[in-house]
Amino acid sequence: MVNDELCKAYGIQRSVTAAYHPQTNRLAAKTNRTLKTRLAKLCNTKMSDCPGYLEEVAYSMRTQTQKSTGFTPYHLMFGRRHRPIDQDDMELEVE
Structure with a gap:
């Protein structure tokens, strides 16, 4: 497969995880935890405000x-x- 050849050429280690089960993927679980923590700090008790902060939190995670x-x-x-x-x-x- 082309994907396998590209990964081998660039030294990329691929891993397969179960869909909809982030606990099997340590990096995805950590990212989700960070996202939830940052949103919770901004939203305090008013969870309906969280979608309004998503862009800011995503930007902070992308630029850190x-x-x-x-x-x-x-x-x-x-x-x-x-x-x-x-x-x-x-x-x-x-x-």
């Missing part, structure tokens, strides 16, 4: 340097550092 790689998930995905939020806001105001 990971100990395992030394890079942010954003940098690994796009090959460059993310722009700080205030730069994005400033550009919108200049237009």
